[in-house]
Amino acid sequence: MELWYTEFQTPNVGITCKTKKTYHTEKTEFQDLALIETEQFGRMLVLDGTVQTTIEDEFVYHEMISHVPLFTHQNPKKVLVIGGGDGGAIREIIKHPSVEKAVLCEIDRRVIEVSKEYLPEISCALNDKKVEVLVADGIKYVKENKGEFDVILVDSTDPVGPAVGLFAVDFYRSIYEALKEDGIFVAQTESPFFHKDLIKSVYRDVSSIFPITRLYTCAIPTYPSGYWSFTMGSKKYDPLETDISKIPDLDTKYYCPQIHKAVFALPKFVADLVK
Ligand code: AAT
Structure with a gap:
């Protein structure tokens, strides 16, 4: 028997993967969580029917959300990740010898626990x-910690459910205040093909x-439009x-x-979005 998983990325487009196995499904306090094995991308973490990360292509997202801001800063000591309970961004941050402390603030304890069990890489x-x-709401946490961080990464789900407020102007203001005077933040901001208004x-x-x-972009095959x-x-x-020779x-x-x-x-059509 063949089992296929589909994420409906928009009302009109989806990504479909042949699966080998379902390791785990549950309804957490915040979202539907599934951990499945796909033929093409290996183990895949799915939240509310949406691909969060896969073994085969996770490196692109996690390296690009982390190293671009950390090397722009050059001497980051204290870094915050909001969301990202799978730990991929944290793994990349820890590769920087200047980093003394990395804080992960993930709202859903079960994402962390299931990732520890099934996604050790x-x-x-x-x-x-x-x-x-x-384990806390990132919105509340940034409000309560002012002038603390060199770099903040918003490694969040799409703007639905608990992540809606992570795409709001008030949140960006709190982030500004939570950063030190030379701080940098990066947020994942969806697909230039499908989420132009966002x-x-x-x-x-x-x-x-x-x-x-x-704004910067990269290729991620399992996210909407790739x-x-x-x-x-x-x-x-x-x-x-940035002096890239250093x-x-x-x-x-x-x-x-x-x-x-x-x-x-x-690309021109992307540059036009932010003119
Ligand atoms: N590293 C790639 C994986 C993610 S997961 C995003 C995480 O954000 C989820 O675990 C979710 O529980 C968490 N999250 C959502 N809202 C909040 C909040 N308010 N505070 C803290 N954590 C939160 C990113 C996937 C991108 C998907 C693209 N389609």
Whole structure:
């Protein structure tokens, strides 16, 4: 018998994967959670019917959400991840020798627990001694911690359910305040093909608060349209001015010094969204 999984990415488009096995399904306090084995992408974490991460392509998202801001900052010591309970962003952050502390603030305890059990390649740094794992609402946490962080990553689900507020202008204001005076933040901001209005409104909101706002993109096969965006707000450092000759060689598969600059070169239709 063949079993196939489909995510309805928009009312008119989906991604369908042949599955081998279902390891786990449950309804958590916040969302439907599933951990399945697919033929093409290996183990896959699904929340509310939406692909969050897979063994085969997770490296792109986790490297690109982490290394671009961390190497733009150059000396990040204290880093916060909001969401990202799978631990992939934390694994990348911990590769930076300057980082003394990385805090993960994930709202759903079960995402962390299931990732630890079924996705050890991704969650492997969650027990590192530099890492503090909090189960809390990221919106509340940033409001309560002012001037604390060098870099904040918003590794959130799509803007539905508990993540709606993670795409709001008030939240970006709290992020600004939670950062140190030369702090940087990056949020995952969906697909330039399918979520044009969201990219526009986030860019507008972030630019109204941060002196430097930049959009960058990369290829992620299991996310809607396979082409994804991140929005950066920075108080002082401009990623376009990073001296890439000073970036050390890290153990990565997508990120490299050339990519650090190249990802900010936007196709015309994407550049037009943020003009
Ligand atoms: N690393 C790629 C995986 C994710 S998961 C995003 C996480 O954000 C989920 O575990 C969800 O529980 C958490 N989350 C949602 N809202 C909040 C909140 N208010 N505070 C803290 N954590 C929250 C990203 C996938 C991107 C999917 C693209 N289609």
